[in-house]
Amino acid sequence: MDQSLDFLDGDVIIAAQRLLGCDLIRNIDGTTVRARIIETEAYDQSDVASHSYKGRTPRTDVMFGPAGHLYVYFTYGMHYCCNIVVGPENYGAAVLIRAVEPLDGVLLLEKRRRKSGIEVTNGPAKLCQALDIDKGLNGHNLRVKPLQLIVNKPVDRTSIIQTSRIGISRGKEAQWRFYIKDNPYVSKTAS
DNA sequence: AGCGGGATTTTCT
């Protein structure tokens, strides 16, 4: 049942699609939360929109590290967003998690967000607030507690929608955003 | 339902 994370060593575009339908298991104050990945975006060092485009810096160091670790960045003066590091060592690539669907521990997530329904996790900074992800988890290995990635059966190809990425000024042409069709937690439909 | 602006601070030029 526990499948390998080996696919994270490969291409970031493939990994972004393969991560759809996988689960994040988060332990918060004795409560176990499970959330399914619904929406992702790929970022690669060859891509002007990526933080790793300009090379390795203190901030992007984790992106160039081993696959299967968490890259957390702070933005707009108040928000955290999280990525799953992809690719070989010394190659800067990662998949941004833009939306998840809560499966277990929904009450705790609603309490943390002071919201209910899709508003709990339908955006990259929202889900980080809900799952208590901040700088302290930057570089965390997703194979161990308190935050683990569980690989599930791949989502059917016909259920994956591919669009351009959200919120960037350069690199808008690339169709590197993926989400599960008809899932209510998708941050923004169409494009 | 959709648009516009403000919040707030890290990061790199």
Added chain:
DNA sequence: GAAAATCCCGCTT
């Protein structure tokens, strides 16, 4: 010094 892989609220239709 400016931009930033965003979110939320209030205002207008």
